[in-house]
Structures are given as structure tokens and as C-alpha cells.
Amino acid sequence: MRYSAEHKAATREKLLASSGAIAKQGGFATTGVDALMKAIGLSGAAFYSHFDSKDALFVALLERELSNSLARLGSGDGGRDKLKRCLAAYLSLAHVEQAQQGCALPALGAEIARADLAVRQRAEDWIVQLQQAWAEILEDPQLAWAILAQCLGAVLLARMLASSETRQQVLNASLNLLEQNLSAQGQ
Template structure:
């Protein structure tokens, strides 16, 4: 049976959505093609009709997920001074710690992306640079934008590595206090 182009595109999006969530939760290297397709409600045999390789899927997942992170973190209409507090409210949360499948791909996949092929690393770089440019425009400093991004991603990685919620909350709160002390904002908010 031959499917329409729109059906194929919708199926591809379903695989990207389900596969993206799965690899952010379980890791890319340990997730097989059958698992990726099963997460989308399909059989493994259909994978190569949508993607040329598993690396091609990772590339698309990274690009898509970083764009989502950029849109979420730097929502339109937040040009006032509250943008930093609002961004940290969305990123440095216990929900983000506990549910990597719904958040930024960098804390979950950065080490795997670093070992990926050049095209995948370029896709990641492109997404990261887009986020950095948006933040730099608000901070008037490209270097400080990279610092803010690094601190947020690093804090989330560390918070995910510890066993207790108390320590994880402390890591997130410490990062937030440092960032707000440097860039201004309301450091009294706690990680939820």
C-alpha cells in the first residue's frame, strides 16, 4: 500500500516526537531502532523509509529539540527585566530534573553529541548558537550568554546525578542565586 506524502510526513514527525522523548530519557547509544519505532507505535522495519541512519534521526531530534528549548526559554513578549527570572523558572526546575524527556536535550545528550558525527555536532552548534544569540541580545554580551547557558545546563546535569531531591534542589537554587546575583532578578524563588 502506497501512502500519501502527508501521511509519510506525519509519521516522520511522530517518530521524531516519540524518539526524541525516548533518547532524552534513555540515552541515544543504548536505544535501538526497534525501540525508537515502537515508541512511535511502529515496527522497526519502517525506520529506514523515514531516516537514512540512526545518526540522521539524532541530528533531526537535536535541531528540533533545541528550537523548542529556544522558544520555551525565550518566549516572546518578555523583553522587560523579568525575562531572566521567567527563563530560570522554566529551566531550573525539579520537573526538568525528573522528566528529561520533556525538556532541553543538552543535559541528557551532550556527551553523546560530542561523540557523534560532524553533521550532528553542527546541528547542535546551530541550535545552541541561536539560543546564545537571543540571550546575548538581552544581556548585551555574547560571552556572558554562553556563561548563562553553561551554568543552566551544568546545574541540570548535576541535579540529575544526585540521589536526593534535597541536594538536587540545592544545586538548582545555587545556580539560580549565582545567575541572578550576576544578571539581576529575584533569587528568592525556589526550584519546584
């Protein structure tokens, strides 16, 4: 039985959403195709009607996640105030503790770094777009890179820690540092 194009597109989107949550929670490389498909109620064999390979799924997953991040965190209405709100949400205990719902970069950064050149290039394309959007808001490309690095590092470090208190200290310190830099830069 052949499915309609709409059904196939909906299944692909369901697979991307489910795979993103699974990968951000437990890693992409460690999860097999069968487990990814089982999560949406399909057999492993059905996977190949949506993607040529698991690497192709990884690229599509990264593009989906990073385009969503760009839409949420990029330029547009709100400018500096929106950026400050986004930083506060990003550097929150909720974001740290709910990796499956959060940013793909701190969760999958090590896997992206180990991926082949084509995957790293696609990730770089999206990350540079985000940096450029922030650089436009801030009128400072170096500060935009520094904020990106600080946010990713803080979330990654906080996720490595056992106690909520220490996690919160890392997040608060990072947010305070960024707010000070943004205030100084805005004067």
C-alpha cells in the first residue's frame, strides 16, 4: 500500500521530532534505527523510505533543530530585549534539566564534532546564521561569538554537575556575566 505525500511528510516530521528528543536525551550515535522508528510506532524497515541513511537523518535533524533555534533566537522584533529574554531562558535550570526539549548544540555538540565534514559544514552554516543575527542586534560580531560560546559552555557544564544548587550557580554566573557585558556594550 502506497501512502500519500502528505502522510509521508507527516511521518518524516514525526520521526524528526521524536529522533531529536531521543538524541538530545541519550545521544544520536548510540540509538539504533529500530529504536528511532519504534518510538513513532513503525518498523525499522520503514526508515529507508524517509532517509537514505542514519547520517542523512542526523543532517536533517540538525537542520530542523538549528533552524528552530534561529527562528527563536535570531533577529526580528524585540532586538536586545528579546536577546536578553532568550539568554535568561537558555541559561535556566529548566533548559539544563530537560535536554530533550532544549537546544541541540550542547546535547549533540560532541557528536557533531565527530561527524563527517558535510555534517559539520551544515551545522556551521546554521550556527553562523545565528551568530550573524546576534551580531546585527549587538553591532558586535565578536560579542555575538562570545555569547554563543558562553551559553553552550554553561549549559554543557551545568548538565555535567550532580546538584541543582551547583548547576544554578553556573547558570547564574554566566547570565550575570553576559548581562554585564551587554549593559557595558550598550552604553
